[in-house]
Amino acid sequence: MARTTVVPIGPQHPVLVEPIHLRFEVEEEVVVGLTPVIGYNHRGIEKLMENDWKKNNFLSERVCGICSHQHSTCYTQAVERVMGVEPPERALLIRTLLFELQRIHSHLLIIGLEADAIGYENLFMQCWRDREIVMRIVELISGNRVHYSMNQVGGVRRDIDDAKVKEIEAALAAFDVRFADLDAIMRKDPTWVKRLKGIGVLTRQQAWDLGAVGPVARASGVDYDVRSTRAHPYGAYHMLKSFKPVIREDGDTWSRMMCRMEELWVTLKIIREILSLMEPGPITVEVKGHPNGQAWSRVEASRGELVYFVKGTGKPALDRVKIRTPTFANIPPLVPMLMGCQVADIPPIVTAIDPCICCTDR
Amino acid sequence: MTDDAVKAAIAKWRGEIEGMKKAGARFVVLAAVDHLDDLEVIYLFHHEGALKEVKLTVPYEAEIPSITDLYPSAGFVEREMVDLFGAKVPGAAPFLELTEGSGIVAPLRKKRPGAAPAPAPATPKQGVS
Numbered sequence: 001m002a003r004t005t006v007v008p009i010g011p012q013h014p015v016l017v018e019p020i021h022l023r024f025e026v027e028e029e030v031v032v033g034l035t036p037v038i039g040y041n042h043r044g045i046e047k048l049m050e051n052d053w054k055k056n057n058f059l060s061e062r063v064c065g066i067c068s069h070q071h072s073t074c075y076t077q078a079v080e081r082v083m084g085v086e087p088p089e090r091a092l093l094i095r096t097l098l099f100e101l102q103r104i105h106s107h108l109l110i111i112g113l114e115a116d117a118i119g120y121e122n123l124f125m126q127c128w129r130d131r132e133i134v135m136r137i138v139e140l141i142s143g144n145r146v147h148y149s150m151n152q153v154g155g156v157r158r159d160i161d162d163a164k165v166k167e168i169e170a171a172l173a174a175f176d177v178r179f180a181d182l183d184a185i186m187r188k189d190p191t192w193v194k195r196l197k198g199i200g201v202l203t204r205q206q207a208w209d210l211g212a213v214g215p216v217a218r219a220s221g222v223d224y225d226v227r228s229t230r231a232h233p234y235g236a237y238h239m240l241k242s243f244k245p246v247i248r249e250d251g252d253t254w255s256r257m258m259c260r261m262e263e264l265w266v267t268l269k270i271i272r273e274i275l276s277l278m279e280p281g282p283i284t285v286e287v288k289g290h291p292n293g294q295a296w297s298r299v300e301a302s303r304g305e306l307v308y309f310v311k312g313t314g315k316p317a318l319d320r321v322k323i324r325t326p327t328f329a330n331i332p333p334l335v336p337m338l339m340g341c342q343v344a345d346i347p348p349i350v351t352a353i354d355p356c357i358c359c360t361d362r
Numbered sequence: 363m364t365d366d367a368v369k370a371a372i373a374k375w376r377g378e379i380e381g382m383k384k385a386g387a388r389f390v391v392l393a394a395v396d397h398l399d400d401l402e403v404i405y406l407f408h409h410e411g412a413l414k415e416v417k418l419t420v421p422y423e424a425e426i427p428s429i430t431d432l433y434p435s436a437g438f439v440e441r442e443m444v445d446l447f448g449a450k451v452p453g454a455a456p457f458l459e460l461t462e463g464s465g466i467v468a469p470l471r472k473k474r475p476g477a478a479p480a481p482a483p484a485t486p487k488q489g490v491s
Contacts, residue, residue, distance in 0.1 A: 211388070211435025324439070
């Protein structure tokens, strides 16, 4: 009978740079138990947001450096719902444009890190080289690469002129070639396929029961994408015809990465449609008073459904802000994914949920 | 609230949660809201494209039954409510208190147990945005 050994990974570990503790129980080389522990770097941002609701636009971006604009958008629209503010159409388009640009660089980042996790350093470098294109686009639009500071309650803070639209279109053209190359590698390259296919399987039922979100849920066949929820629309998605959620059925690590790859193609279409829809007009509306009431807000961030709850009492300081990040929802599904896997497969399986402990430990 | 009122509130709330499960609703998240002596817990569900809330308000001393038997995905967020608000959820251990007595007790409560009275919140200046 094999002896059970405990293998602790994190909160400080060379292959897992963010502070989460995964306590594995292994027999020989097979994982037979896992206890994830979070909270090592809890920053108390929800408490900090019991503050001036206008400053929170910028604070919400600091929850995460990868999905900063997505946090800011979710917070901003929660406050707009409380205050009954309708941003102008052009502002919604600009918000959604940046939202989808952020999805591109986030997905390229994690595809690169997954390549790195399996020792495919050439592919890692290719992804991060291509990611630089979109980093330059967001810098062109906002003046920043990480925290864009574009949102404000009632609209956005900067407009995009025609010259910038042309520059963005020219930059996007490069992606068609790069994505085609990346897509082919991810579908056919034996190193990539053999290391990822069939490992870390999450069934549809497990994904549903454990509340998986984003590409993790959709790769397991769960049709859940906030962008397609017509009853609870946000941003400019209700204006778009090019959006279609990507659903896959296999639920393994390869499917999760392919789900992201296919979403990149959809995102390119969305961005081009947004640019074609932009008509001259105001980018913000005047907002008076303070939030008095409460509202939920959801967006489909790169890693999955992001949720904000905001409660105000008619004063400048908010009474309560609750943030539910996608990784927070995707950590419990890690347990069935990793049960029965080989120790060597732990890094690619964990990386494939696109874990962001920075978000999780707000 | 009297004990009987708390029991009745919990029984009604539990019935609503079971109704959500039966209807096939997806549990999204819960938000705890501090009302000084009482804790309001708002459970958010997604059902047929719409968001639905189930609310429970009980005194801090009351035990809030876990819903993980119906929704396993609620486990993490229940544990966080124990950490941040000092809520009593049987079976839910805190995350943040790595060793007993080392964590800040209920940091999101406005009136924290065992802590000095919190200073009145400063009125923030109007931010420029």
